[in-house]
Amino acid sequence: MQTRHFAQLIALSALWGASFPFIRIASPALGPWGVxxxxxxxxxxxxxxxxxxxxxxxxxxxxxxxxxxxxLLTVVAPFVLFSWAGLILPAGYSAVLNATVPLFGVLAAALAGEERLTARRLLGCLVGFAGVALLVQLGPVAVSREVLLAALACIAASACYGCGAILMKRATMAHQPLPASAAVHVAAALVLLLPAAASAPAMRPTSGALLAVATLGIVTSGFMYWISMRLMREIPASAATSSAFMIPLFGVTWGSLFLDEPVTSGMLPGCVLVLAATALVTGFNPFRSVPPEP
Structure with missing residues (x-):
């Protein structure tokens, strides 16, 4: 991976990590469908x-x-699911659970016949789900039915992202990134129009919520989706989803800094297992030297 590609992945991770605190701010005021x-x-x-x-x-x-x-896979379903989870879970929880995206990406690629599911990758999947279980059990939020359902919603959203990465890669080969990104969001807006309109009477907009959803729409959903599609034209889909490795770091940091969310030592084992799992599944090695750009 070239240096500029790696720098873009870090920038994407930082901005996508910031989306979870914004969701946490906007969802209680506007509701999942509204956000x-x-x-x-x-x-x-x-x-x-x-x-x-x-x-x-x-x-x-x-x-x-x-x-x-x-x-439907990379916009509609994940946006609704993460927004609903944002009513219950701290932003840092959702960000860590989002790190399971590469696990589902590799599983989907294996099912599609594009990659082989090796013993190492299968072990990574098992370790990853064990990490998720530990995170939910040992984190600062008391385990309840609502917390478990919210965690499952985040995992389902991550599965959609992972499976959608294959279609996203194929779309970048057939279309220019900007037209494809625009078409994807126009389609999503049309799909969500009626549910969002039906939920409008229950919305209680605040200036903070409107600013948060504006940032989500313009920056993380608009520009960043376009940039991610441009990047995916140049690197493999599995490498592109590796940005999920760093999202928990940024998501937990932003949630702690701006929302005063607690970060406890109990979260550490789950976070470590999730990140170790993604490394096993994708073969990502942070200590491997990156070849210089030609």
């Missing part, structure tokens, strides 16, 4: 404006079914 719907509408608007400014062409009509599937 997901508004951020998709904002992302679609921003990317559509960029399309016009840069004079890009929209994907052909025949490409939209695949882009709709990509939208």
């Amino acid at each position: 997901a719907g508004l951020r998709c509408v904002l992302a679609a608007l921003v990317l559509s404006v960029l399309m016009r400014v840069l004079r890009n062409h929209w994907p052909a009509r025949g490409a939209w079914p695949l882009l709709l599937m990509l939208s």
Whole structure:
């Protein structure tokens, strides 16, 4: 991996890690459907404006079914699930659970026949889920039915991201990143329009919540999705999902700094196991020297 690619992965991790505190701020005021719907509408608007400014062409009509599937897996389902979990779990919890994305990515690639599921990768999956169980059990939040359901929602969202990475890689080979990103978010906005509108009467918007959802829509859902698709054109999908390794670090840090969320020693074993699992599954070695750019 070239130095510039690695730097982009770190930047993506820092910004995506910040999305969990923003979700935690916005969800109680706007509700899961409202947060997901508004951020998709904002992302679609921003990317559509960029399309016009840069004079890009929209994907052909025949490409939209695949882009709709990509939208459901990498935008609609994860946004709703993480927003619902944000009503219950601290931002740091959700960020750590998001680190299971590469586990599901490798499993999906094996099922699709694109990668082989070795004993090391299978062991990594088992270690990863053990880490998730420890995190939920030993963290600062008391275990309850709601906490378990919220943790399962985060894992389901991560599974969607992991499986969607395969479709995302294929989409980057068939389309330019900006038109594909814009189409994905337009489709997501249309899917979420009715549920978000139905939940509008229950919304209690505040200035903080609106600022949070604006940042989510414009930055982490708009620009960052486009940048991630540009990056995925140049590196393997498994390498692209490795940004999930660093998201827990940023997510826990931002949650502690800005939301005063507790960080206890009990979270450490679960975090270590999740990160070790992702390294086993993907073959990522932080001590391996990175070759210089040619």
